[in-house]
Amino acid sequence: MIEDNSIEEIHRNLPWYKDFIELDYINCNLIVGMKYPTKQEIKAYKSGKIILKLIVRPHVIFLLFKIGNLDWCDVAYSNCLHQEIDHSKYQINLQKNYPEKLKLMLVDNNSRVVKVYRVLKLSKKFTNILKDAIIEQYNNSPSVNNYNVEVKKIYNEFQPGQLAISKLVKASCEIQGTDRKEFIELVYDKLGYGTAKKIPLWIYDCVHKKDDNKGIITKESIPDDLIKKGVVKCKYRKIADRHLYAELYKIRVVKKKRSKNKNV
Numbered sequence: 001m002i003e004d005n006s007i008e009e010i011h012r013n014l015p016w017y018k019d020f021i022e023l024d025y026i027n028c029n030l031i032v033g034m035k036y037p038t039k040q041e042i043k044a045y046k047s048g049k050i051i052l053k054l055i056v057r058p059h060v061i062f063l064l065f066k067i068g069n070l071d072w073c074d075v076a077y078s079n080c081l082h083q084e085i086d087h088s089k090y091q092i093n094l095q096k097n098y099p100e101k102l103k104l105m106l107v108d109n110n111s112r113v114v115k116v117y118r119v120l121k122l123s124k125k126f127t128n129i130l131k132d133a134i135i136e137q138y139n140n141s142p143s144v145n146n147y148n149v150e151v152k153k154i155y156n157e158f159q160p161g162q163l164a165i166s167k168l169v170k171a172s173c174e175i176q177g178t179d180r181k182e183f184i185e186l187v188y189d190k191l192g193y194g195t196a197k198k199i200p201l202w203i204y205d206c207v208h209k210k211d212d213n214k215g216i217i218t219k220e221s222i223p224d225d226l227i228k229k230g231v232v233k234c235k236y237r238k239i240a241d242r243h244l245y246a247e248l249y250k251i252r253v254v255k256k257k258r259s260k261n262k263n264v
Helices: 039-047 087-096 124-140 144-157 201-208 224-228
Strands: 020-024 029-034 050-056 061-067 073-077 101-108 113-121 169-175 179-185 214-217 231-239 243-255
Touching: 020 073, 039 101, 039 113, 050 124, 061 124, 124 169, 201 214, 201 231, 201 243
Parallel strands: 029 101
Antiparallel strands: 020 029, 050 061, 050 169, 061 073, 101 113, 179 243, 214 231, 231 243
16 A cells, blocks of 8 residues: 555545546546455455456547556546647657656545555556557547547447457457466375375265366355365366366466566
8 A cells, every 4th residue: 555645646636526537648547446445355456467458549549458457447548638738849859769658556545545556567568559640630639529529439339348359459468467376286296096195075966967077166056164174176087987086276376477568
């Protein structure tokens, strides 16, 4: 959490009465406001993998993002929405240099406290396409009416989750999470015929209900005593329809090494 208790110094006109997403390209901020964000949402914003996608239209830019296992979100932007900014001065600076970082903030609307502050390093390709799109807006000076027509057209044609997989996407960028999950063996290793270990009855019962010669038994079918030990899945395979082998796995979280962002 940021030490400063208030985000109002960053944006004094944010719509605190509702959930919101604000893209502030001047200060390179992506601000997401939620009423009472959950622990799961805070964790995802803090350390989850992030996918960014960009859609560039004649009068509007759409930034789409997916954080961890949360749903896709999107925010529409046009410089016609910020008439108070001296765009001519910023355009000169933009043509010379454009930051390759985006500051992601998750804010609790009720308390106005910044729960997560995370700096995302964008890929060069993604940065250049975003920069060119903003400069193009300066040159064409879209009106608020043109912006509204284009946004309405896109949202009428696509559901929220469809935009991210549409042909309109011009660029993508992946920021790896700070943690990753790794499966490791826990209790049984190659159980079955020819080994000293016997396969538990619950595994036989689950496998006999399946037609496949190999597969995975998910957490829902694993006994509670093993769940408490951290077991999350069981892999099995049958040989010659007579011999059954099985392995149990649990998850541990390991620190992931830094990796380069991916472009699409």
